[in-house]
Amino acid sequence: MSSKNRQALTGIRIIDLSQLFAGPYATKLLADMGAEVIRIECAARSGRGGALPRMQPGGDFGASFPDGDTGERSYNRFAYYNELNRNKYAITIDLSKPRGVEVFKRLVEISDVVVENFSPRVMCNFGLEYAVLRETNPQIIVASISGYGQDGPYRDCVAYGESIEAMAGMSKLTAYRNGTPLKPGVAYADAAAGLHAAFAIMAALRYRRVKGVGQYIDLSMRETLTPLLSEAIMDYTMNGRIPEPWGNRHTRMAPHGCYRTKGNDSWIVIAASCNEEWRALCHVMGDPQWSRDERFANLDGRLANHDEIDKTIEKWTIDYYNIELAEMLQAHGIKAGAVLNAAELVDDPHLRERGFFEEVEHPEAGKHIMPGISWKMSRTPGRIERPAPCFGEHNRYVFSKLLGMSSDEIKRLIQEGVTAEAPLPYTEI
Amino acid sequence: MADSALSGLVVLDLSENISGPYCTKLLADYGAEVIKIEKPQTGDASRRAGPFPDDNPDIEKSGLFLFLNTSKKSITLDIEHNIGRDIFLKLVKQADIVVENFTPGAMARLNLNYEALTEVNPKLIMASISYFGQTGHYRHWESADIVTQAMGGLMHLTGEPDREPLKLPLSQAEFQAGLNAAIAILCAVFYRDVTGDGQYIDISVQEAIVSILEGAISTYSYSGHVPNRAGVRHRYKCPSAIMKAKNGYIHMEAGAYWEHFAALTEAPQLMDPHLASILRYRYVDEVEEAIRTWVESRTADEIFIEGQEWRMPVAKVMGIEELADDPQYTARNFFLDIDHPKAGLLRYPGAPFRMSETPAKINRAPLLGEHNKEIYACLLGLSADELAELKERNVI
Numbered sequence: 001m002s003s004k005n006r007q008a009l010t011g012i013r014i015i016d017l018s019q020l021f022a023g024p025y026a027t028k029l030l031a032d033m034g035a036e037v038i039r040i041e042c043a044a045r046s047g048r049g050g051a052l053p054r055m056q057p058g059g060d061f062g063a064s065f066p067d068g069d070t071g072e073r074s075y076n077r078f079a080y081y082n083e084l085n086r087n088k089y090a091i092t093i094d095l096s097k098p099r100g101v102e103v104f105k106r107l108v109e110i111s112d113v114v115v116e117n118f119s120p121r122v123m124c125n126f127g128l129e130y131a132v133l134r135e136t137n138p139q140i141i142v143a144s145i146s147g148y149g150q151d152g153p154y155r156d157c158v159a160y161g162e163s164i165e166a167m168a169g170m171s172k173l174t175a176y177r178n179g180t181p182l183k184p185g186v187a188y189a190d191a192a193a194g195l196h197a198a199f200a201i202m203a204a205l206r207y208r209r210v211k212g213v214g215q216y217i218d219l220s221m222r223e224t225l226t227p228l229l230s231e232a233i234m235d236y237t238m239n240g241r242i243p244e245p246w247g248n249r250h251t252r253m254a255p256h257g258c259y260r261t262k263g264n265d266s267w268i269v270i271a272a273s274c275n276e277e278w279r280a281l282c283h284v285m286g287d288p289q290w291s292r293d294e295r296f297a298n299l300d301g302r303l304a305n306h307d308e309i310d311k312t313i314e315k316w317t318i319d320y321y322n323i324e325l326a327e328m329l330q331a332h333g334i335k336a337g338a339v340l341n342a343a344e345l346v347d348d349p350h351l352r353e354r355g356f357f358e359e360v361e362h363p364e365a366g367k368h369i370m371p372g373i374s375w376k377m378s379r380t381p382g383r384i385e386r387p388a389p390c391f392g393e394h395n396r397y398v399f400s401k402l403l404g405m406s407s408d409e410i411k412r413l414i415q416e417g418v419t420a421e422a423p424l425p426y427t428e429i
Numbered sequence: 430m431a432d433s434a435l436s437g438l439v440v441l442d443l444s445e446n447i448s449g450p451y452c453t454k455l456l457a458d459y460g461a462e463v464i465k466i467e468k469p470q471t472g473d474a475s476r477r478a479g480p481f482p483d484d485n486p487d488i489e490k491s492g493l494f495l496f497l498n499t500s501k502k503s504i505t506l507d508i509e510h511n512i513g514r515d516i517f518l519k520l521v522k523q524a525d526i527v528v529e530n531f532t533p534g535a536m537a538r539l540n541l542n543y544e545a546l547t548e549v550n551p552k553l554i555m556a557s558i559s560y561f562g563q564t565g566h567y568r569h570w571e572s573a574d575i576v577t578q579a580m581g582g583l584m585h586l587t588g589e590p591d592r593e594p595l596k597l598p599l600s601q602a603e604f605q606a607g608l609n610a611a612i613a614i615l616c617a618v619f620y621r622d623v624t625g626d627g628q629y630i631d632i633s634v635q636e637a638i639v640s641i642l643e644g645a646i647s648t649y650s651y652s653g654h655v656p657n658r659a660g661v662r663h664r665y666k667c668p669s670a671i672m673k674a675k676n677g678y679i680h681m682e683a684g685a686y687w688e689h690f691a692a693l694t695e696a697p698q699l700m701d702p703h704l705a706s707i708l709r710y711r712y713v714d715e716v717e718e719a720i721r722t723w724v725e726s727r728t729a730d731e732i733f734i735e736g737q738e739w740r741m742p743v744a745k746v747m748g749i750e751e752l753a754d755d756p757q758y759t760a761r762n763f764f765l766d767i768d769h770p771k772a773g774l775l776r777y778p779g780a781p782f783r784m785s786e787t788p789a790k791i792n793r794a795p796l797l798g799e800h801n802k803e804i805y806a807c808l809l810g811l812s813a814d815e816l817a818e819l820k821e822r823n824v825i
């Protein structure tokens with residue numbers, strides 16, 4: 001490949017057995033950078049979200065499908081999957097069949113990385129644990145993402161992202177001031193795990209390039225989330241202080257909060273990190289009498305009287321549109337921003353100017369917008385080269401072109417149910 | 430002793446606070462040589478952030494700093510001073526990577542932007558982290574973590590639907606940006622290994638957040654539906670909620686077998702056709718009501734143990750204070766006791782993942798300017814007199 005078209009990870013092949021968010025997010029980042037990511041999916045459990053109740057015909061999970069219509073092949077039209085799996089290839093192999101395992105191993109022979117996020121016993125049950133894969137390909141890098149890690153008493157515990165947020169101490173802090181625990185609005189533990197996994201894989205690839213040695217990565221979602229709470233953990237470790245939920249407040253800034261603005265469910269956030277910023281905020285508010293109260297002159301006073309400040313600020317913000325007010329405050333050097341929802345993000349002039357969102361045409365879902373490449377690299381910017389794969393779309397490419405199978409061999413795979421062109425219908429178990 | 434994955438990479442780290450330092454912490458813990466360049470006397474802003482032992486501020490004892498700067502070296506250098514700038518360029522010549530998180534334009538004003546740095550080191554990789562990126566309308570906006578959580582779409586999705594949006598605790602947006610930077614840097618290293626070319630990386634905290642909205646953008650684009658806050662619940666799953674147990678809180682969720690969930694929670698009414706159906710989310714209040722008595726009659730520990738026996742993804746809502754004694758973290762030796770000459774022996778969160786051949790090696794954070802002699806004398810060959818003079822002039 002000419003160096004002009006070369007992306008950072010051109011030439012790297014990753015086999016992706018992962019499902020839901022954490023694993024697919026890791027491989028999305030690497031696929032965006034040019035790695036060839038081949039998803040291995042199974043007809044019985046496609047992992048495309050097709051098993052979620054609201055996606056079934058009759059369910060009203062419409063929002064995730066083009067114009068609310070699941071279409072004939074809902075598994076190819078699911079927004080969540082199609083965003084997370086752009087740039088990837090997808091093939092179908094049933095790993096519970098010996099012949100499926102055999103095909104999988106042939107693929108491992110010609111690949112660089114395997115990513116999986118099954119429960120820790122599953123790869124072993126398939127006979128595909130790291131020790132086996134290393135025999136197949138001594139340089140292979142295998143990354144296992146699990147809730148609690150590959151060993152220890154919780155090894156076999158069932159976990160989704162929300163379980164991990166709860167068990168790592170995050171849900172308890174995701175709360176309004178002195179309030180009860182809530183859930184982060186996105187699968188935050190999955191994001192933390194996916195990002196750390198992508199970093200771990202890159203570190204392993206770098207080491208392999210230098211030393212020629214592959215390795216095994218054991219990543220526990222809970223252990224990737226815990227460091228992100230280090231500030232509270234260090235306070236406990238130093239002072240035995242049990243953190244209270246701070247809501248939208250901050251220990252070193254005041255005011256620091258979220259205020260209602262004009263319109264339906266419209267909000268602005270404002271933060272003042274020093275007395276100068278507080279005075280600048282008062283200035284923009286028109287220097288009202290209340291703001292000159294001595295109690296508000298310094299940080300400690302503002303922290304102590306935060307409720308009162310909040311109420312008064314909100315009486316002022318409510319008359320403005322959030323984006324206009326944020327612009328006005330920023331013009332005076334005050335930290336402020338609008339709380340943007342999905343629709344407002346897509347229209348955000350700054351993100352547009354940076355070309356962040358990209359429009360991707362999918363053969364079964366149509367043309368839609370999704371977040372683009374997560375960072376900007378000057379020489380290898382990455383690209384969205386292909387939409388998310390349809391189920392089994394690349395069976396032929398992988399079996400015939402990469403593995404050199406004859407059409408008879410492929411036919412046999414289909415007959416034996418080792419591969420498939422469509423997922424099995426959802427049955428409630 | 431085991432190798433490290435990133436041995437041989439030299440990183441000059443001009444960044445402070447959280448985003449840049451978490452990026453370079455990952456690089457350092459996994460083997461890169463990270464030279465942290467701090468302002469003479471004051472150092473990284475996180476040295477003043479705390480938490481401090483007994484709440485006594487001390488730039489060598491800030492918990493946030495100590496955690497974020499493990500395995501790094503610290504030198505002091507005023508890059509705004511002409512001599513300091515020259516010294517910095519000498520270091521750049523010997524480095525692979527520069528990381529900074531000043532406001533956009535600050536490096537250019539010092540004539541230390543990527544273009545200038547590649548004049549002394551054409552193969553250099555440089556990563557700039559900023560709240561809104563190096564270009565665009567908001568690039569000069571003042572920001573804080575809460576502002577980017579808001580402008581990145583995360584806050585709108587968190588909290589109760591009938592209350593104000595809620596930020597995630599602590600500084601999650603900055604951590605997200607640091608993670609993105611660390612991955613992008615290794616992608617650039619990988620590319621450089623093949624082609625010999627370095628490159629410039631522009632990381633926006635806002636974009637790091639918009640990237641993890643879990644399909645919210647596509648969902649909107651597909652159907653016009655704008656996802657909203659769900660409080661203790663999950664937007665799509667039922668039941669999936671944080672509930673009050675006999676003591677504390679528990680995350681309740683059903684596994685694959687509904688009749689097992691009904692049996693576990695002693696709620697036979699869950700087998701009524703409308704609740705046993707996959708469309709049960711329409712009756713979410715009724716589902717939660719059906720299990721409430723059982724949940725409230727048991728402790729979070731009991732529910733966790735019993736639920737997991739039935740293979741339900743239930744989880745205890747744990748406090749930070751419960752983590753260090755948790756049997757799973759303990760069995761995996763996750764937390765590390767690290768000694769520090771000023772802050773003493775403290776317990777830190779350990780490595781975020783295990784590598785079989787190149788495990789993380791996590792050493793204590795450096796004192797301010799601790800490695801001045803090593804870097805300036807050994808690496809750049811400055812004499813003791815020269816160092817004394819630089820110190821005198823407040824350059825280091």
